[in-house]
Amino acid sequence: MAASGDSRLAIEILQSCFPALDEAVKEYVEGILTGGLDDFDTVEDLHEAIGNVLVELDPDKTQDDVLEICDRLFCIMKQTDSGIDKNGHMKILTAPVHLGSLAENLDETCEEHSSIWLDRRKNNSSQVDLKKLEKAEAKIKQKQEKRTQQTSTKSNGSHVENTATASQQSSRKDKTDSSSSCKTFDIRLENFDVAYGEKVLLKGADLVMAFGRRYGLVGRNGIGKTTLLRMLANQELRIPSHISILHVEQEVVGDDTVALDSVLQCDTRRYNLMQEEKQINEKLNSGSETDSRLNSRLAEVYHELEVMEADRAPARAGTILAGLGFSPEMQRRITREFSGGWRMRLALARALFTIPDLLLLDEPTNMLDMKAIIWLENYLQTWPTTILVVSHDREFLNAVVTDILHLHTRIIDAYRGDYEAFTRTRNERLKNQQKEYDAQKQYRDHIQVFIDRFRYNANRASQVQSKLKLLEKLPELKPIEKESEVNLRFPECNKLNPPVLQLDEVNFGYSPDNLIFQKLNVSCDATSRICIVGENGAGKTTLLKILLGELEPITGFRIGHRNIRIGYFSQHHVDQLDMSLCSIEVLAAKFPGKPSEFYRQQLGSFGVSGELATRPVTSLSGGQKSRVAFALMAMTVPNFFILDEPTNHLDMETIEALGKALNKFLGGVILVSHDERLIRVICTELWLVKDKTVTVLEGGISEYKKLVEDELAAQN
Template identity: 60%
Template sequence: MAACGDYIRSQFPTIDDELYHYVEGILDSSKDDFEDGEEVYEAIGQVLHEVADKPEKEVRQICETLLAMLKGTTNGGDGENIHEKRQNGMNKVLNAPVHLGAMAATLEEQVEQIKSIWVTTRDDTMKVDAKKLEKAEAKLQQKQEKRTGQDSNPSKNNSIGNQSSDTASASQMMSKKESRMESKGGTNKTQDIRIENFDVAYGDRVLLQGADLTLAFGRRYGLIGRNGLGKTTLLRMISNKQLRIPSHVRVLHVEQEVAGDETSALNSVLESDTERSALLSREAELQALIEKEGGKNDTLGEELAKVYEAMQTAEVEKAPSRAGAILSGLGFSVERQSWPTKAFSGGWRMRLALARALFSRPDLLLLDEPTNMLDIKAILWLEKYLQCWPTTLLVVSHDRNFLDTVPTDILYLKGQKIEAYKGNYEQFEKTKGEREKNAQREYEAQQAKRAHVQEFIDRFRYNANRASSVQSKIKMLEKLPELKAVEKEAEVTLRFPDVIPLSPPILQLNEVSFRYETSKNSDYIFTGVNLTATLQSRICIVGENGAGKTTLLKIITGTLSPTRGTIHIHRNLKFGYFSQHHVDQLDMTVCPVELLQNHFPGKPTEEYRRMLGSFGVSGDLALQTICSLSGGQKSRVAFALMCAAMPNFLVLDEPTNHLDIESIEALGRALNTCQAGVILVSHDERLIRLVCTELWVCGQGSVRCIEGGFDEYRKIIEKELEA
């Protein structure tokens, strides 16, 4: 090591003592592990670059020389071959036989002599001083932070979706073998993904700690867990490569809507296949060159033939029909597929983003609540399509029926860990229940055993005849594994406030028709609607997107006036209207308590907290800024704000968006027991079955009641999809 130290000093005369000892310590502690100069450069190259502004090639050559010194293939400064030195100390040559029995008889006197035979010593001067190492690492960290702060290139910033790095962060352990495989040009060609022992934090809050995630190629994973535990954050970490996965794995996260421009919807989907676009572009270039040279260049002809072969393999000719089928399944008519993307609303552009992802078929597809933007018909189509998905799928969803139909595995996020279960959601519930029962039985059995053994110890602790037995029992207790009681998640409860009953009639729509007055010749969205509701009504309105469901709700609540027909409303009827639009318009800069205080001033803080607590926003959640809450938690705040006005008739437009499964179940129970009337627009099959006693279908210019409820409606849709 002395030779290495002298060499480092000669090449870097300005290196300070702390960094010198740091580099020397790394070389000494890892000299047996280094296999080539590249590994030496990975270990100390960055530090050497910090010391002096030398070209990378020169620093790599220095690392090669240091490796040669460490391995003994070159001579050190004192002229003696380093390899000839014993790494664990000096050998001692015995000049006479040793009688171990005699030496053991006088062990205390002969201990040094025995050690000289059996124990090799290490020169303590070669060890790294822990304090010096800590100082050197701190100094290096400061230099790196300063350097990063001066770096103005945004592509080097390791943030999540252009968010600042202080909002969400991740750390991950990676084995030396995996690092080496990545650094050597992707020798690892597996499509399986293993992310081991990683942490994810949002600000000061730890979401995942020491978690493991394994995604086998070709499997479909449903990621579930309560609102606010970090499911969406985890997807963003994977898509932005803040959690490292093999570099050759193509990842696509459907999160941003498609930008609006003149590109048609169909072409927008086709352009998402970069391989197809590159082949078509190269074909056009080669055709132009061949025409220019009069077809006399054989090399160009051979390349064009290879391009045609690749196009045939990639099924380029079938791409337009495949893209059209995907768009049609997601609700785009043939006419709409030719519209420019700028002509679509945000919700339809999100559908376009989903269509592009399904068409391009990445190695890993990440979907976050894909059913939120879809109507029931599109959801049923998507479920069927994803059942044949050829690569790896990781989807966050709270749609119970979707989770029963699509996933082959369930990943359950709980207690800062990820638990893996085989099968769909229904199988997950059974397996999880069995695991918890077994774990609780094991815990209770161990507690009983501990109590029994402890009773024996306490009874005979001072009995000399039983001393050995007592000590044996004490050791046995110490060796028992520490089991914990099963912690059951708190049940979600939502509670709507009590209301004063009203005598009928409450709400009546008689021969209502509506069209937007943009033109006198515009078509009616619906005509001849007759609807009657009481405080006991549980009406669900379904239909394809654009059929007029939200328009009908606005007419009921008085936001829009009907073009024809009449509406009769009880004079004491007070609507509570909920939609995702209201959630998005919450003041994100205040906490939930302040939000209620601003809208309904004059009440004590305890009253605001009680209102929020009715919808599961309690404890610290009620004091966090709304922008830091998850989508489901924001929805609960919006529910509390709506109910603070004490409505006696609830009109809910897609209330399940972003709610977790437990919250959707709780919402269904709360709507069944509340005293207010309910009109609900939803695509969540589970909620519809839990709540609704009347099913109204919007479509084909009318609103009609279906006998047979949701089962009959589902049969109608399935027939349409098969046609």
């Protein structure tokens, strides 16, 4: 609890800044400052509690003005800045200070104080929303209850799940930049640490992002990329409060809001003005109020809407939705009718429409087809603010990013250029570092041989001492920490004689009147490497289920080899893993009766070894969970693979390892993927699902990509 003298000083400052402070607000704020400040860890917490109330008192003050006032109040009550002299000792007042007199005597030209002392305003009327007061009090009460609950949990010694934590070194320059009128939108985080439980993800790392550049964050699975994005989004790493951040991570909650309106509502300023305009017109049309102030305010609202070009917003939102695959009919549907994948697209559309100062994207291409990916690449190339994107799609990174941030060995290295430039520069840098290390080691060894030879020779004592001093002055170079190579190994199987899998004259639909496929004829054998492409909703997953035998054709036949054992992988199987078990227990639950070493060996074939195999699945990264699902699929020793988007959440190295493993696999492969590099490495045949049939493209992925680009060009 703060001292009473400090609280009185804070109230006097508040009254000098807000002459219209009425008794109700004064009692509310005074109650917070005198009794409840311990519940606020930062200035932002205090601003959240009283900021909206203070803004209501003086419409001329901006949120930044109110935040500065809260900062002064917070410093006084916490005794962190105010009242401490340059030697670090508390100042002692020899006489009472009357703040009002000081304010009147200040020189108006003094810039140092003009931002602190504010003139009294003629209008002393107070228009305070009591509902906001009650809402602020409820927030404080909720925070107190949460803190009490956390304290109780710790005191009872109950198990607390591992969460990410961060520590960050701040400088006086950072504080000055965030509070000055010349605010920068560059982001500079220096010497910060991030840990997940006992595992240190980053140690003494630096992250610098210039405003308007597009950064790709790359690194191995489980190294902390997604954790870093979440900590930036949650402000657990200190970023200036004036920088708006939006993290596209969770799907939109389904309700009765139309998809187009869901995007439009993201622009809260436009939405609030539209609502206000509607309410004013209702009052004027009903005749209940004819106040000239309403007409004046309505004119102001119309002017603000015109300045922001609000009439163009629906067209811009529609263009974004169309680019992400929403047809005009889908844009008019309510959000609860969409699946999870489409709601993720809707969340991406909302972010693109909002244009925050820092846009955080985590695997944005996972839920998109090739057409939507190409559109997104083109759209982001002219993005006006800063982007930080985590993606495994090499072609997407090459098309979008201007810089690469490489997370490895608990640090972040920055590289200019796209992903291809990054790989070239990094390989060259590693070679030079290794050469420098080898040369210095050879020089050190040469000197050490001389020291060891003449260490006890009195005639050479001065020379030995000189060599020892030379060794001490040499900079210490560390050997290059090479990342372990990723290897995936699928079990060996016997080759099957053709035909292995075939569809003859197949008609399929969920009703005879609404067919999805008509007269479908496709076949594959043990050497097939087929990629299925097409727009979302064209029927790719339905085709896979017909090939698997999960769906029966209305007419026609599915013919499969009698010895075929299909290994089916999809993101659905990853989501169905028991998150409470470790990876060994997941395999043992599905295939019991084997020794623990057998399960470890199986997991090790897919890069899940050592301590990773004993960790709960819930603590693994998305890519590590996918590897566990691969290991589970391989337990049946399949001789034919059907893989639906297997690269989701896998890092670059694992995708390359997957391509090599599939090329060595003796059975057939049918793949649904939008990863252009993987398709080029594996597939020799391309099936295009379109217009209720399947067409074989002789030109492969290049021909399909050209078709998509021509279609997008025609739409524009």
